[in-house]
Amino acid sequence: MSFLSAALDRVKPSATIAVTDKARALKAAGRNVIGLGAGEPDFDTPANIKLAAIHAIEAGKTKYTDVGGIPELKEAIIAKFLRENGLTYKPNQVIVGTGGKQVLYNALMATINPGDEVIIPAPYWVSYPEMVALAGGESVPVVCTAERGFKLGAEDLEKAITPKTKWIILNSPSNPTGAAYTRAELKAITDVLVKHPHVWVMTDDMYEHLVYDDFAFTTPAQIEPKLYDRTLTVNGVSKAYCMTGWRIGYAGGPAQLIKAMATIQSQSTSNPSSISQWAAVEALNGPQDFIPVNNKVFKERRDLVVSMLNQATGIDCPRPEGAFYVYPSCAGTIGKTSPSGKVIENDEDFVTELLESEGVAVVHGSAFGLGPAFRISYATKTSDLEDACKRIQRFCGNLR
Numbered sequence: 001m002s003f004l005s006a007a008l009d010r011v012k013p014s015a016t017i018a019v020t021d022k023a024r025a026l027k028a029a030g031r032n033v034i035g036l037g038a039g040e041p042d043f044d045t046p047a048n049i050k051l052a053a054i055h056a057i058e059a060g061k062t063k064y065t066d067v068g069g070i071p072e073l074k075e076a077i078i079a080k081f082l083r084e085n086g087l088t089y090k091p092n093q094v095i096v097g098t099g100g101k102q103v104l105y106n107a108l109m110a111t112i113n114p115g116d117e118v119i120i121p122a123p124y125w126v127s128y129p130e131m132v133a134l135a136g137g138e139s140v141p142v143v144c145t146a147e148r149g150f151k152l153g154a155e156d157l158e159k160a161i162t163p164k165t166k167w168i169i170l171n172s173p174s175n176p177t178g179a180a181y182t183r184a185e186l187k188a189i190t191d192v193l194v195k196h197p198h199v200w201v202m203t204d205d206m207y208e209h210l211v212y213d214d215f216a217f218t219t220p221a222q223i224e225p226k227l228y229d230r231t232l233t234v235n236g237v238s239k240a241y242c243m244t245g246w247r248i249g250y251a252g253g254p255a256q257l258i259k260a261m262a263t264i265q266s267q268s269t270s271n272p273s274s275i276s277q278w279a280a281v282e283a284l285n286g287p288q289d290f291i292p293v294n295n296k297v298f299k300e301r302r303d304l305v306v307s308m309l310n311q312a313t314g315i316d317c318p319r320p321e322g323a324f325y326v327y328p329s330c331a332g333t334i335g336k337t338s339p340s341g342k343v344i345e346n347d348e349d350f351v352t353e354l355l356e357s358e359g360v361a362v363v364h365g366s367a368f369g370l371g372p373a374f375r376i377s378y379a380t381k382t383s384d385l386e387d388a389c390k391r392i393q394r395f396c397g398n399l400r
C-alpha cells in the first residue's frame with residue numbers, strides 16, 4: 001500500500017509551475033532563457049501599499065486575526081463590491097483567504113460531494129479541474145474554441161447541465177486566453193442559469209481591472225440579481241495591485257456558504273497574514289490611479305505580441321480583451337520538423353522544442369484543455385517580449 005493519499009492520484013502538478021521551473025533550471029545552467037510562463041505582473045507593489053504593511057508591523061498588528069479576515073478589510077471589500085460591481089454584501093457574506101486560490105479551493109471543499117459535477121469552460125485555469133478532483137467532484141469541461149472567442153455559448157451550457165451539476169466556474173477575463181465576456185455574452189449565460197436553480201455560480205473575477213480598449217467589465221450577480229443568492233463572486237489583490245506574493249484573495253456570497261468556507265479555513269490555515277490584510281485594506285481603499293498607468297503598458301505589450309506572433313509562420317493569435325495572456329494556435333506547425341530533426345506532433349512538442357532551440361518558455365495549450373495552442377504571459381519586460389517574439393518567428397520559420 002502506498003504511503004501517499006489516493007487523492008494524489010486524482011491531481012496533476014501545475015503545468016505552468018513546471019514550465020517556470022524548467023526555464024529557471026536552464027537559466028541556472030547558463031542558457032539565455034526568456035520565461036513567458038508565469039502569471040504575475042512584473043511591476044512592483046505600489047509604495048503606499050508597502051508602507052501600510054510596514055505601519056502594520058510597527059503597530060504590532062502581528063497577531064492572529066478573525067479567521068475570515070479583519071473587520072477593516074471586510075469593510076473595504078464590501079465598499080469595493082458596491083462601488084465597482086453594484087453588489088451589496090454584509091460582513092457575514094464576505095471572506096478573506098490566503099489568495100484567491102484558497103478561496104476557490106475552500107468553496108469547492110465546502111460544497112462538493114462525490115459525483116457532483118462542476119462545469120468548466122475550456123481553456124481553463126489549470127487549477128480548477130484539479131481542485132474539483134481534490135474535493136471529490138467531477139469536472140465537466142466544455143470546449144470554447146477560438147472561433148467563438150474562447151467563450152461559452154448558451155446552447156453549449158444548456159447541454160452540459162445535468163441533475164448532478166453543482167457549480168459552473170466562470171473566469172472573465174480569462175487565464176489562459178485573456179477573453180472577457182461582454183454584458184450581452186454574459187447575459188446569455190445567466191439567462192440559462194436562471195432556469196436551473198440547482199446550479200451555483202463561482203465567478204473568478206481576478207483579472208477584473210485588466211481590460212483594454214474601453215472594455216466594460218461585468219460580473220454575473222450584477223447582471224442577473226436572480227443569481228445573487230447562489231453566486232460566489234471571487235476576487236483578489238494579486239493581479240491588479242501587483243501583490244501576488246502577499247497572498248490575499250476574497251469572496252462575497254451567501255452567508256451559509258461563507259460560514260462553511262470559514263469553518264474549513266479555521267481548521268486548516270486560519271487567518272491570512274495579518275500584515276498582508278492591512279496592505280490589502282490600503283490597496284482597496286487607497287489611490288487606484290496606477291491601474292490605468294499599468295494597463296497602458298499591458299495593452300501596448302498585448303498589441304506588440306499579437307502583431308509579432310501573427311507574422312510567425314503557422315501561428316494564429318487572436319487579440320484578447322483582457323488579463324495579460326495571449327493564446328495563439330500553433331495548428332499550422334503540427335506535422336513539421338525542427339532543424340534538430342524532431343517532428344512537432346502536438347503543442348507539447350512545440351513548446352519543448354521552442355524552449356530547447358530558442359530558449360523561450362511558454363505553456364502548452366493542452367494543459368489548459370484546448371490545443372494545439374500555447375499561452376504567453378506578457379506580464380514581462382517589453383524588450384524581452386520583443387526578443388521572445390523574434391525568436392518564435394525564427395523558430396517557426398525554421399520548421400520544415
Ligand SMILES: Cc1ncc(COP(=O)(O)O)c(C=O)c1O
Binds near residue numbers: 248
Ligand atoms: C484565473 C485565476 N484565478 C485565481 C488565481 C489565484 O490568484 P491568487 O491566489 O494569487 O489570488 C489566479 C492566479 O494565477 C488565476 O490566474
